[in-house]
Amino acid sequence: VGTVLDSLISNGCIISGGQVRRGILAPDVRVNSFAQVEDAILMEHVEVGRYAKIRRAIIDKDVIIPRYAEIGYNLEEDRRRFVVTESGIVVVEKGTVVEEPRPAVSLVGT
Template identity: 60%
Template sequence: SLPVDLKDGNQFGVMQIDETRRIINFREKPADPDPIPGDPGRCLASMGIYVFNTKFLFEQLCNDATNSNSAHDFGKNIIPQVVQTHNVRAFPFRDRDTNQAQYWRDVGTLEALYEANMDLVAVQPPFNLYDMSWPIRTYHPPLPPPKFVFADLREGHSRAGFALDSLIGQGGIISGGRVEHSILSPNVRVNSWAEVRESILLSNVTIGRHARIRRAIIDKGVQIPEGMEVGYDLEADRRRGYTVTESGLVVIAKADATTVPRDLD
């Protein structure tokens, strides 16, 4: 469990606990979340992490499956029911030394997903991928390191491949393009004179020459044509069928993609 601003409580499962941390009430995404006693500006949110005995969980799922009045939703039905009939406890997600809430982000919306990723490119990120005392155990594909090519900085040319305040995945090639404050997944290619700013590019994306990308999330395998602009004219992006959030974040899914040959520049 984690305290969140009361105004954001309608995005989470919200609970009330007693002095022993037993959960006495649980509501999924309530319109009027209950504040923490003594802390009226915050409520206690579920992080969506649960620990069950396998047999018990199976029994609860079976019971819910036969309930014709249930929406068969974990947060809306099963957890509230179990809280009323069994001893369910909350675990506060706090640092043992400072007693402060540890880093955690809900990524249930496009905005939240974007912000959580952008956290990683900070000079001192709250969640540090480079903390060798807490290695991340995951699969690393057998790909070459990222490469930055072309360094023509003559006036009027500016064909230089570089990245600033960014994370560049394995196999990426910044081929005379510019990347700023962005996250590029493996095998992304940014071609000459292209610009990528404040964006998240998933694996195997290609950005064509002279294209400009700003505040966008681009899905796997999408190939952006030469000279195309994304994130600069939001009405044009909407007309193309792209998802545009209230804050102006543009999302290009595979189904929205315009493909061009992935030739070398």
């Protein structure tokens, strides 16, 4: 079950086990299980993958945020991939391909 607090959600949005706080979601946005969206604006046709985290961001149309991705948590890293305003808002431009984060090094078997 998804959770939405203090947010504006448009028709056609699906919050499937994720959490949205102080967000604005345009039509046809999907927030998947365990994803977190906080203080963000998501335009049409955005999908937020499982366990992804978005904070203080504007995500333009037709962007897929892959599972485990984090936007708005490390502004230095965000500046290399996206636009970051002087006030620290991360802007992901229309149609941007966001790469899935690399898994942490596994210590299994060592």
